[in-house]
Structures are given as C-alpha cells and as structure tokens.
Amino acid sequence: MTDENIIKLYFERSELAILETDKKYSRLCNNVAENILKIREDIEECINDTYLSVWNKIPPVKPHIFSAFLCKITKNLAIKKYEYLTAEKRNPNLEVVLLELEECVSGRESIEDHINEKELVILITNFLRQQRQRERVVFILRYWYLEPIHQIAKKTGCSKSNVKVILMRTRRQLQEYLTKEGIKI
Structure with a gap:
C-alpha cells in the first residue's frame, strides 16, 4: 500500500x-x-x-x-x-554519537541565540545536499538513525576506519559550513 x-x-x-x-x-x-x-x-x-x-x-x-x-x-x-x-546511567553508544556531533553544534544556547531550530535544520539539510551520496548516507545513518560504526560499514561496503574518516571529515565540513553561515560554534 x-x-x-x-x-x-x-x-x-x-x-x-x-x-x-x-x-x-x-x-x-x-x-x-x-x-x-x-x-x-x-x-x-x-x-x-x-x-x-x-x-x-x-x-x-x-x-x-x-x-x-x-x-x-x-x-x-x-x-x-x-x-x-537510565536516569543516572549513560549509554556509551549514544554518548559517543552526541560527543561526535558536539564539536559541530556545541553550545546549544549560543546557536539558539542566533537562529531557531528550523533554521538550523534547513542549514544542515542544505549542507547534506551538497555532499556526495556516500558521505550523506554515512552521516545520516550515524546521526539520524544512530547506527553503530560497524553496521554503517556493513551497509555501505566501507571499512570501519573509512566510515570514521568520512564522519570526521563531514563533521569538520559541517562545522566550517555553519561557521560560514554565521552560526557561532
């Protein structure tokens, strides 16, 4: 249907x-x-x-x-x-994902001082549209679906180290893009 x-x-x-x-x-x-x-x-x-x-x-x-x-x-x-x-406990997988993204969009209050959440979503969406398909898929699997590195590697046919490099470069590019767009990080 x-x-x-x-x-x-x-x-x-x-x-x-x-x-x-x-x-x-x-x-x-x-x-x-x-x-x-x-x-x-x-x-x-x-x-x-x-x-x-x-x-x-x-x-x-x-x-x-x-x-x-x-x-x-x-x-x-x-x-x-x-x-x-897990009120007091931490999920190490979720913590790692959040820490990875923190370098791109840290200081949640300072971002909200400049733009609202919808504008940030639009900026990130525009950034992802500019990326090659493989980088976009890896990024979305990691930060939208919260997939572990090994599952992303399996799904994309990349090695785990290649997935990590793609994520690191994409986060750095996202950070540069947001800075260029006037977002204080």
Whole structure:
C-alpha cells in the first residue's frame, strides 16, 4: 500500500491504518528504536507508542514523507524512554554519537541565540545536499538513525576506519559550513 493511501486511512480513522503502517514500516521503526534501546520489550513498547502517536497526530498533520515522520517520532520516543530508564546511567553508544556531533553544534544556547531550530535544520539539510551520496548516507545513518560504526560499514561496503574518516571529515565540513553561515560554534 502506498504512503498516500495509508495516510488516507488515518484521516478516515480506520484502524487498518495502523496495521498497514506496521506491515510496511515495522522493520524501519524497529531499527531506529533498537539503535537506542537494547531490550526487546522496550523496543516493542516504543514501536507501539509510535503508532499511537501517529494515530493522534494524523489528522490534522499530513506528513509529506511518511517514513521520515515515523522515524522522527520513533527516535524521539526511544530517546525519552532511554532517558527514563537510565536516569543516572549513560549509554556509551549514544554518548559517543552526541560527543561526535558536539564539536559541530556545541553550545546549544549560543546557536539558539542566533537562529531557531528550523533554521538550523534547513542549514544542515542544505549542507547534506551538497555532499556526495556516500558521505550523506554515512552521516545520516550515524546521526539520524544512530547506527553503530560497524553496521554503517556493513551497509555501505566501507571499512570501519573509512566510515570514521568520512564522519570526521563531514563533521569538520559541517562545522566550517555553519561557521560560514554565521552560526557561532
């Protein structure tokens, strides 16, 4: 079933919408949640919460890219669940990803002093559009889907060290791009 038809089912308030969403996107949502949460029950709860959230948001929201809409909701819910479960503990994988990005967009308050979050998203999107496909895919797998280095290497056919180099160079280029655009880092 096409995304447009699934969204139409949500607007009709048909419970079939959730079944079709699950049929088409359960693996994708599962991968996103699994990269943050490691316990099967927590992942399943996150996926169920994702479907409930989508049900509550559509309508009135009509997502342009349904898969990205689902991934964003899943990722945000998984991070909230992770924060709840690990109030004092730290997930070393998530910490590493956040530390890597911190050098590009550190000082969250200083960024917010200059632009709002949507403008930052537009700048990062424009930056990624200027990158070659391989660099863009590696960057998105790491920082959007929170994939570990070894999984990115497997998916892209690169070595782990090559993935690390691509990420390092792309972060440095992003930092330079944001600085050039007037973002204080």
